[in-house]
Amino acid sequence: MIQARQPMIELKNLHRHFGKTRAVDDISFEVYAGEVFGYIGPNGAGKTTSMRILATLDEPTSGDAFVDGFSVVDDPDRVRRRLGFMPDYFGTYDNVNVREYLDFFARAYGLRGTERRTAVDSVMDFTLLDTLAEKPINGLSKGMKQRLCLGRTMIHDPAVLILDEPAAGLDPRARIELREMIDRLSDLGKAVLISSHILTELAELCDRVAIIEQGQLLATGSVEEISGHSETVSRVWMRVLGNPDNLVDWLGKRTDITAITLEAGKIACTHEGGQENQAVLLREVVEAGFRVLEFSSKVKSLEDVFLFVTEGRVQ
Numbered sequence: 001m002i003q004a005r006q007p008m009i010e011l012k013n014l015h016r017h018f019g020k021t022r023a024v025d026d027i028s029f030e031v032y033a034g035e036v037f038g039y040i041g042p043n044g045a046g047k048t049t050s051m052r053i054l055a056t057l058d059e060p061t062s063g064d065a066f067v068d069g070f071s072v073v074d075d076p077d078r079v080r081r082r083l084g085f086m087p088d089y090f091g092t093y094d095n096v097n098v099r100e101y102l103d104f105f106a107r108a109y110g111l112r113g114t115e116r117r118t119a120v121d122s123v124m125d126f127t128l129l130d131t132l133a134e135k136p137i138n139g140l141s142k143g144m145k146q147r148l149c150l151g152r153t154m155i156h157d158p159a160v161l162i163l164d165e166p167a168a169g170l171d172p173r174a175r176i177e178l179r180e181m182i183d184r185l186s187d188l189g190k191a192v193l194i195s196s197h198i199l200t201e202l203a204e205l206c207d208r209v210a211i212i213e214q215g216q217l218l219a220t221g222s223v224e225e226i227s228g229h230s231e232t233v234s235r236v237w238m239r240v241l242g243n244p245d246n247l248v249d250w251l252g253k254r255t256d257i258t259a260i261t262l263e264a265g266k267i268a269c270t271h272e273g274g275q276e277n278q279a280v281l282l283r284e285v286v287e288a289g290f291r292v293l294e295f296s297s298k299v300k301s302l303e304d305v306f307l308f309v310t311e312g313r314v315q
């Protein structure tokens, strides 16, 4: 009998409401061992709220979330042992060096003696902090602090890692280091959930992504699947002889056209429908009596697709 793979992270119809604000509004998805899953949405979309619930720092209004099959509601202790949560802030610590900081968290997880020393050494090795062991942490760069924060998250060797905006504010070099570390975590079979409000920041990191806005999931799939959407979405420019306002009105009535602008007599709009349909659009514009001088288009970038997917889709 073939056994179905059990997800390491599972959100099941998760809701978290704060008064009238539906911060998380019926979110479901799954992440498997060895998978890096991107959780993408603009500020206030509900990413941190759902991650805090997974980390057992908050409780759902309804629905549930599971880590390695254990419910955050019914079995928070078991969840905590299997999960490392890296928040999107790093506190200040006076007179503490890198080794002492990691040692503190290792103690907090109940690691003792040789086991604790081994855990601290291997985390410093993994996060390339071994040469900085005695450095006070207040003197670390943003990138180093981020690596230390990741190290702290990994100290008890959890199977699941939840990283809230780990790439925010990092310079290009620190980003590459972070990417390499996340790749290695995936090679070790960890399930990694990583949030960002920038799709391109995660595109090269993630196997799959979910796009969230106003607490709702708008799209889930591989980066290729989501960006495959770009073949059907283009920015189109048109110039016609005579008054362009009539064409603006005509385009505004079509369901395949959005985001129409008119500048210096040139119309720009977003067209959903691929190249075949674009050719049909041009024919219909001509057949409608508009005298077309110029018609050009450009397939949208991944970032544009993200904006398109999130643009006004949730009311």
Ligand SMILES: Nc1ncnc2c1ncn2[C@@H]1O[C@H](COP(=O)(O)OP(=O)(O)OP(=O)(O)O)[C@@H](O)[C@H]1O
Residues within 6 Å of the ligand: 018, 021, 022, 023, 041, 042, 043, 044, 045, 046, 047, 048, 049, 050, 197
């Ligand atoms: N404790 C709280 N009380 C009231 N409202 C809250 C609370 N926590 C979050 N919210 C609201 O829930 C919504 C989602 O916030 P959340 O922090 O989860 O978004 P986010 O996607 O992580 O955004 P960001 O990228 O800015 O961190 C926001 O409207 C926020 O104001």
